[in-house]
Amino acid sequence: MGHAVGEVAxxxxxxxxxxxxxxxIGLLVPAERTPADHRSYSHQDLERLRQIxxxxxxxxxxxxxxxxxxxxxxxxxxxxxxxHRLVTERIxxxxxxAQALEHLMEAETMNLNLTPAERLxxxxxxxxxxxxxxxxxxxxRTDAYxxxxxxxxxxxxxxxxxxxxxxxxxxxxxxxTMREGTPADNTEAMDLAERHRAHITRWFYDCTPQIHRGxxxxxxxxxxxxxxxxxxxxxxxAYLREAFAANAARLRDDQG
Amino acid sequence: MGHAVGEVAxxxxxxxxxxxxxxxIGLLVPAERTPADHRSYSHQDLERLRQIxxxxxxxxxxxxxxxxxxxxxxxxxxxxxxxHRLVTERIxxxxxxAQALEHLMEAETMNLNLTPAERLxxxxxxxxxxxxxxxxxxxxRTDAYxxxxxxxxxxxxxxxxxxxxxxxxxxxxxxxTMREGTPADNTEAMDLAERHRAHITRWFYDCTPQIHRGxxxxxxxxxxxxxxxxxxxxxxxAYLREAFAANAARLRDDQG
DNA sequence: CCTTGCCCCTGACGCGACGTCAGGACCCAG
DNA sequence: CTGGGTCCTGACGTCGCGTCAGGGGCAAGG
Numbered sequence: 001m002g003h004a005v006g007e008v009a010x011x012x013x014x015x016x017x018x019x020x021x022x023x024x025i026g027l028l029v030p031a032e033r034t035p036a037d038h039r040s041y042s043h044q045d046l047e048r049l050r051q052i053x054x055x056x057x058x059x060x061x062x063x064x065x066x067x068x069x070x071x072x073x074x075x076x077x078x079x080x081x082x083x084h085r086l087v088t089e090r091i092x093x094x095x096x097x098a099q100a101l102e103h104l105m106e107a108e109t110m111n112l113n114l115t116p117a118e119r120l121x122x123x124x125x126x127x128x129x130x131x132x133x134x135x136x137x138x139x140x141r142t143d144a145y146x147x148x149x150x151x152x153x154x155x156x157x158x159x160x161x162x163x164x165x166x167x168x169x170x171x172x173x174x175x176x177t178m179r180e181g182t183p184a185d186n187t188e189a190m191d192l193a194e195r196h197r198a199h200i201t202r203w204f205y206d207c208t209p210q211i212h213r214g215x216x217x218x219x220x221x222x223x224x225x226x227x228x229x230x231x232x233x234x235x236x237x238a239y240l241r242e243a244f245a246a247n248a249a250r251l252r253d254d255q256g
Numbered sequence: 257m258g259h260a261v262g263e264v265a266x267x268x269x270x271x272x273x274x275x276x277x278x279x280x281i282g283l284l285v286p287a288e289r290t291p292a293d294h295r296s297y298s299h300q301d302l303e304r305l306r307q308i309x310x311x312x313x314x315x316x317x318x319x320x321x322x323x324x325x326x327x328x329x330x331x332x333x334x335x336x337x338x339x340h341r342l343v344t345e346r347i348x349x350x351x352x353x354a355q356a357l358e359h360l361m362e363a364e365t366m367n368l369n370l371t372p373a374e375r376l377x378x379x380x381x382x383x384x385x386x387x388x389x390x391x392x393x394x395x396x397r398t399d400a401y402x403x404x405x406x407x408x409x410x411x412x413x414x415x416x417x418x419x420x421x422x423x424x425x426x427x428x429x430x431x432x433t434m435r436e437g438t439p440a441d442n443t444e445a446m447d448l449a450e451r452h453r454a455h456i457t458r459w460f461y462d463c464t465p466q467i468h469r470g471x472x473x474x475x476x477x478x479x480x481x482x483x484x485x486x487x488x489x490x491x492x493x494a495y496l497r498e499a500f501a502a503n504a505a506r507l508r509d510d511q512g
Numbered sequence: 513c514c515t516t517g518c519c520c521c522t523g524a525c526g527c528g529a530c531g532t533c534a535g536g537a538c539c540c541a542g
Numbered sequence: 543c544t545g546g547g548t549c550c551t552g553a554c555g556t557c558g559c560g561t562c563a564g565g566g567g568c569a570a571g572g
Contacts, residue, residue: 006519011376016520021559036567038520050375057353062558075416077364077460084357084461087350094347097313101340108333119306120268160331204333205340262548272549277530292538294549318529 002032002040012049027066028052051079058086102211103218105204109167110228163203170196174240175233184242193240193247209248216244258288258296268305283322284308307335314342358467359474361460365423366484419459426452430496431489440498449496449503465504472500 009016022028023039028049031042041049048069055065068074107114174192182189193212200207200215207215219225220241229237265272278284279295284305287298297305304325311321324330363370430448438445449468456463456471463471475481476497485493 004519005521013376015560017560018558020522025558034520036520037522038567047375053376054353054357077361077416080357080361080364081460084354084361087354087357088462091347091350091354094343094350097310098340098343098347101310101336101343105333105336105340108336119303120309160333204337206344260548261550271531273531274529276551281529290549292549293551294538 002030002034002042003046005030005039005041008041008046008049011046012053014053022049022052022062025062025066027062047076051076051083054083058083058090099214102205102207102215106215106218106225109164110225112224112228114224163199166199167196170199171229171232171236174243175236178233178236178239184239185246189239189243190247190250193243194251196244197247209251213245213248216241258286258290258298259302261286261295261297264297264302264305267302268309270309278305278308278318281318281322283318303332307332307339310339314339314346355470358461358463358471362471362474362481365420366481368480368484370480419455422455423452426455427485427488427492430499431492434489434492434495440495441502445495445499446503446506449499450507452500453503465507469501469504472497 003011005016005019008014009019019028019039023030028045030039030045032040034040051069052062052065055068056062060068068079104114104119106112170192174189174196177186177189177192178184184190197207197209197212200212219229219237226237229240259267261272261275264270265275275284275295279286284301286295286301288296290296307325308318308321311324312318316324324335360370360375362368426448430445430452433442433445433448434440453463453465453468456468475485475493482493485496
């Protein structure tokens with residue numbers, strides 16, 4: 001009926017030393033000891049461990065976790081509900097980070113000079129500061145790290161030259177169709193939008209139609225980008241916004 | 257042209273001590289010192305700090321970050337692209353966590369006895385183990401923690417009794433409509449589905465129509481849930497899946 | 513009966529990423 | 543010339559473990 005420490009370690013993906021530690025600090029004291037003084041974890045202990053790991057994944061200190069879990073008024077469901085809220089909040093935060101990175105990459109390709117404050121914007125905000133830890137093990141193991149390295153193509157300066165030329169060409173083509181009076185939701189304009197999206201996906205990150213539509217909005221709404229884009233042709237940023245949106249809608253309809 | 261350490265600390269949301277630390281270990285050495293030996297950070301230093309903070313948010317150890325950033329073949333855009341990939345991967349992982357929590361909450365309300373292995377499933381998988389840290393400061397400050405506490409209603413045992421009675425009632429009602437031959441996409445069935453969704457949102461977490469549709473699939477596909485649901489009436493789980501999906505589709509169409 | 517393995521135990525020290533004083537310098541304002 | 547604010551460099555403390563070191567329990571095999 002009881003589980004040995006090694007067994008629990010394997011099941012939970014923790015080390016034995018970690019479980020020893022949790023025992024010592026009173027965070028997770030196994031229900032029993034065998035005659036040979038071995039730790040014996042009950043099912044309740046395991047559920048408690050799950051709670052601990054979830055809170056830990058969310059970044060709580062072990063002491064905090066202890067007070068949370070030892071609160072007698074808190075039911076298991078209370079914890080689950082709270083954990084769920086925290087996880088979704090964290091996801092929202094990371095989406096902001098992802099968007100900021102997309103923003104920065106665009107600024108990079110456009111040679112925009114963002115001020116330090118603009119670049120650090122994401123971190124300057126109140127609560128942000130520290131998350132992390134995750135990778136002390138995840139990237140600490142050299143093999144996992146090497147794998148991660150391998151997956152990132154090491155672009156050369158020549159590559160980046162080509163990237164810039166390519167994106168420049170796409171902008172020129174879009175500026176032309178705009179000047180010719182082609183509506184933004186015309187196939188020709190949408191195809192160019194799609195080419196732009198493919199360009200980003202190829203060189204930077206997986207740019208979904210949704211993200212791409214967001215990019216278009218940014219071009220039109222963020223004056224720094226508007227200025228750079230409209231340098232190609234007056235009103236191009238608004239045109240891009242429409243073309244990207246039309247293309248995204250087209251792709252969604254194709255999907256069903 | 258240079259920024260003082262306190263200034264940088266405020267902009268980036270870090271403490272002065274942290275910047276001292278990064279200087280000492282050579283991770284971020286300010287470009288200059290004033291005659292009074294004060295640190296003076298250049299714009300490049302600030303961009304490097306931004307890179308550092310992003311990698312740190314993703315959980316890299318400072319030593320790893322140093323080797324990443326000092327790789328001469330890596331361009332700024334290479335880092336941005338890699339960071340973007342890492343962030344989206346992390347989001348995917350957290351979505352799994354959120355779904356697992358939804359799963360566990362359902363199991364809880366149905367009084368399902370999941371095995372320890374099933375409960376720990378999420379953590380047993382290879383790479384998972386440690387994330388976290390985030391909250392040493394975020395929840396370490398007592399006020400922020402208190403706020404988080406306040407937002408979670410402390411349900412009593414009586415409350416949970418009512419919750420169970422309520423969900424039982426909804427299931428009964430749905431079983432009735434099913435037995436009467438009402439199709440799952442009928443308004444009556446969809447209204448009951450919506451009541452179920454509201455019930456979850458009220459007591460557990462913000463259950464979006466999409467999540468709710470996922471729940472319906474789980475009822476039908478996971479045999480442990482199927483057994484419990486079908487105990488009310490044979491085939492109810494499949495009926496729920498259809499009703500939840502129909503309701504989700506209805507809500508989406510209402511939105512536009 | 514004794515050895516070999518394997519898993520378990522308890523210290524005790526080490527480390528990474530800072531926090532927290534302690535003691536002192538600079539510099540402008542009143 | 544006395545504050546107040548910001549800066550500096552040690553040096554020690556903390557948290558969440560990792561990593562030995564030294565030893566026990568127990569089944570299988572020689």
